[in-house]
Amino acid sequence: MKKNKQVLKKSKLLQKAAICMAAAIAIGSLSGCGSSQGEENVKDAEAKRVTLTFGSHQSGLPSCGVVQELAKQYEEKTGVKVDFQISPDAQWRDLLKVKLDSGEAPDIFCVDADPLSLYARIRPDENVVDLSGEEFVGRMADYAKECVTYDGKVYGIRFAEPKLNFYNYNKKIFAELNLKPPTTYEEFKEVCQTIKDAGITPIFEATQSAWHQAVPLCVTGGYYERLEPGLYDALNNNEKDIKDVDMMVTVLEQMNEFAELGFYGEDYLSNTAESDKTEFGEGRVAMTIASQGFGSSIAENYPEMEGNVGIFLIPFGDSNVLGINASSAAYFINSKSEHVEEALEFFRFLAQPDNLQYRQDNNPEEMGLCWPEITPEYPAEINEYINSLDAETVLQVGVKYIDPQFMDIGKDIEAMYTGAMTPEQIMENISQRRAEQAKLQKDEAWE
Amino acid sequence: MAAKKIYPTWFVTGALLFYVVLFFLPGIMGIGYSFTDWNAYSPEVNFVGLENYKNIFYANSNYGTFIKNTFVFTLVSSISKTTLGIALAMLLTSKKIWGKNVHRMLIFLPQVMSFLIIGLVFKNLFHPSRGFINITLNAIGFDFLAQNWLGDLDFAFKSVLAVDAWKGSGYVMMVVIAGLNAISPTYYEAASIDGASFIEKFKYITLPLLKPVIMNVTVLNITYGFRVFDLVYSLTNGGPGNATGVINTAVYSEFSKGNYAMGTTLSSLLFIFIMSISYFILKVMNRGEVEQ
Numbered sequence: 001m002k003k004n005k006q007v008l009k010k011s012k013l014l015q016k017a018a019i020c021m022a023a024a025i026a027i028g029s030l031s032g033c034g035s036s037q038g039e040e041n042v043k044d045a046e047a048k049r050v051t052l053t054f055g056s057h058q059s060g061l062p063s064c065g066v067v068q069e070l071a072k073q074y075e076e077k078t079g080v081k082v083d084f085q086i087s088p089d090a091q092w093r094d095l096l097k098v099k100l101d102s103g104e105a106p107d108i109f110c111v112d113a114d115p116l117s118l119y120a121r122i123r124p125d126e127n128v129v130d131l132s133g134e135e136f137v138g139r140m141a142d143y144a145k146e147c148v149t150y151d152g153k154v155y156g157i158r159f160a161e162p163k164l165n166f167y168n169y170n171k172k173i174f175a176e177l178n179l180k181p182p183t184t185y186e187e188f189k190e191v192c193q194t195i196k197d198a199g200i201t202p203i204f205e206a207t208q209s210a211w212h213q214a215v216p217l218c219v220t221g222g223y224y225e226r227l228e229p230g231l232y233d234a235l236n237n238n239e240k241d242i243k244d245v246d247m248m249v250t251v252l253e254q255m256n257e258f259a260e261l262g263f264y265g266e267d268y269l270s271n272t273a274e275s276d277k278t279e280f281g282e283g284r285v286a287m288t289i290a291s292q293g294f295g296s297s298i299a300e301n302y303p304e305m306e307g308n309v310g311i312f313l314i315p316f317g318d319s320n321v322l323g324i325n326a327s328s329a330a331y332f333i334n335s336k337s338e339h340v341e342e343a344l345e346f347f348r349f350l351a352q353p354d355n356l357q358y359r360q361d362n363n364p365e366e367m368g369l370c371w372p373e374i375t376p377e378y379p380a381e382i383n384e385y386i387n388s389l390d391a392e393t394v395l396q397v398g399v400k401y402i403d404p405q406f407m408d409i410g411k412d413i414e415a416m417y418t419g420a421m422t423p424e425q426i427m428e429n430i431s432q433r434r435a436e437q438a439k440l441q442k443d444e445a446w447e
Numbered sequence: 448m449a450a451k452k453i454y455p456t457w458f459v460t461g462a463l464l465f466y467v468v469l470f471f472l473p474g475i476m477g478i479g480y481s482f483t484d485w486n487a488y489s490p491e492v493n494f495v496g497l498e499n500y501k502n503i504f505y506a507n508s509n510y511g512t513f514i515k516n517t518f519v520f521t522l523v524s525s526i527s528k529t530t531l532g533i534a535l536a537m538l539l540t541s542k543k544i545w546g547k548n549v550h551r552m553l554i555f556l557p558q559v560m561s562f563l564i565i566g567l568v569f570k571n572l573f574h575p576s577r578g579f580i581n582i583t584l585n586a587i588g589f590d591f592l593a594q595n596w597l598g599d600l601d602f603a604f605k606s607v608l609a610v611d612a613w614k615g616s617g618y619v620m621m622v623v624i625a626g627l628n629a630i631s632p633t634y635y636e637a638a639s640i641d642g643a644s645f646i647e648k649f650k651y652i653t654l655p656l657l658k659p660v661i662m663n664v665t666v667l668n669i670t671y672g673f674r675v676f677d678l679v680y681s682l683t684n685g686g687p688g689n690a691t692g693v694i695n696t697a698v699y700s701e702f703s704k705g706n707y708a709m710g711t712t713l714s715s716l717l718f719i720f721i722m723s724i725s726y727f728i729l730k731v732m733n734r735g736e737v738e739q
């Protein structure tokens with residue numbers, strides 16, 4: 001009997017619950033039928049829930065977070081969230097190519113782009129949305145447009161000016177040790193020895209990032225061209241083998257000598273490029289390779305560095321030519337993305353004049369933009385120094401099939417530092433990888 | 448014999464179909480592509496014969512180092528994890544140990560962690576001046592043991608192997624514990640009455656009865672060893688230079704360069720290695736079972 005009563009109670013409860021649910025569904029469906037406004041609201045809410053994925057390497061976005069700040073402002077305005085997925089520099093190029101090939105690339109991705117390597121890196125005609133018709137494209141500087149153009153179509157948006165690399169040095173350490181910025185390799189060696197004897201690591205090096213150690217070899221390319229006029233053309237037409245460029249071997253030998261002399265310190269094989277600010281800011285290293293904006297970028301965290309950072313040309317090989325790297329991080333929209341329109345809207349937002357100004361004002365690393373409407377803010381001292389230098393395009397932008405193997409060159413140099421490779425073997429590898437790429441891309445000069 | 452079978456053979460059809468379509472066929476197709484010049488820059492795929500294989504074995508390349516590293520990794524990783532796993536299992540089935548389940552759980556825990564996280568954590572632990580390991584060694588007066596763990600050619604590969612053993616031995620331990628629990632205590636009691644020492648009991652009772660478990664673990668370890676990628680990629684990315692690169696880091700690199708044919712050639716080679724060695728081990732296992 002007791003059991004029967006319990007069963008009855010349960011069935012009554014179930015009946016009541018069923019009636020309530022049916023009523024709720026009926027009311028819901030009535031309200032749904034009655035208003036198209038409601039539908040629009042739902043659609044708006046769905047639109048607002050869109051999240052754009054933005055893939056980049058660490059050095060592709062300014063470390064001060066200004067792009068993320070702008071993305072937050074964009075989210076507040078439109079409800080579209082931008083999710084930044086940042087990968088280590090050493091892995092990003094390979095990772096992005098694999099993601100593009102497998103159809104898993106993010107909605108927006110950031111790549112260092114220049115005319116020679118753009119196709120090899122992202123194959124824009126297959127993977128990227130054409131931006132040629134966008135209003136903001138007309139406002140970008142011509143050299144910037146060239147870097148993101150393939151087959152007459154503009155595929156990307158970029159903000160940074162051409163990259164310049166210098167040795168940034170701690171003026172205070174130099175003054176205390178009575179040192180002057182070196183202009184030749186021998187002077188450079190003496191400066192480093194004096195700094196090392198004072199118990200400070202002369203140069204910050206970070207082989208874990210792979211690209212960092214390849215910079216001195218490749219940005220000195222303009223100097224190689226000056227020494228042998230027509231070298232870039234000869235290399236691009238396969239009339240000369242890159243392994244026969246003697247000055248490159250000399251530069252590699254000198255870099256290796258620096259490692260052997262302990263000028264990179266003890267941790268350089270375990271360092272990553274991002275720690276340069278800490279190491280330099282805290283005075284543990286006296287010099288680091290970076291752009292001319294490095295001093296301003298660390299002044300926020302290390303106020304004593306304000307006005308305490310100077311620049312000089314990379315003096316390996318006695319180079320006296322400034323390497324200009326027109327390539328820079330540019331953003332592209334994945335043509336297979338489901339949110340192309342939202343991504344385009346985000347680009348339009350970033351290109352608004354007030355947001356361009358906001359970007360420059362809030363990014364100490366970029367004192368100028370590749371947008372002529374924004375006035376650069378370089379200190380007069382740096383401007384004068386840069387203007388006084390003879391400048392030429394860097395190797396990875398002027399010579400084919402160097403940029404796609406930039407990380408491999410870095411790994412080879414790391415191997416040289418550990419004693420596993422010689423400068424000649426590195427040059428042999430560079431030559432071989434160029435030939436492989438040329439063959440893959442069916443380059444007539446190699447056939 | 449057939450009458451003793453509990454399930455009919457056609458029960459295996461579904462699983463076999465999935466296996467053939469998703470694993471076997473792509474493997475065979477990969478081998479087919481390894482004889483072509485398939486790449487990202489051209490829609491044409493041309494037959495090139497054995498050229499890709501020649502490039503692996505004859506060209507002035509690092510592939511030889513990668514293949515050697517893969518074999519060394521597989522061998523050392525399998526031996527170290529199995530030995531350590533058996534030792535830990537013996538220890539944690541002993542009646543003298545307190546809190547066995549807690550210990551087992553802690554030792555097994557790294558197994559469920561992502562390789563990427565482990566790689567990033569150990570990269571920091573191994574840093575020569577800021578890493579926990581060297582700081583601890585210096586603090587307790589063992590500074591002569593402090594090394595550049597991932598930057599020194601003599602230690603980089605050993606460090607990767609050490610992290611792999613730390614991560615993987617917990618799994619072997621759990622499998623061996625299950626095997627040890629299945630051994631009847633009467634064997635040990637009888638051996639004790641006969642005056643057998645610990646080593647004799649291990650050699651004549653434990654090891655022979657654990658043989659099927661060890662064989663299974665070895666097959667798993669070997670197939671894992673050949674396929675290793677994540678740990679090497681996240682810890683050293685194949686460096687310093689190419690010193691710790693393995694076949695799969697090279698496959699990844701070739702695919703990212705757009706040289707798909709070379710990527711599939713290296714994968715095919717790996718496929719052949721794994722198939723041959725697994726077949727050989729399974730053959731030995733089956734022979735052992737028949738003899739038993």
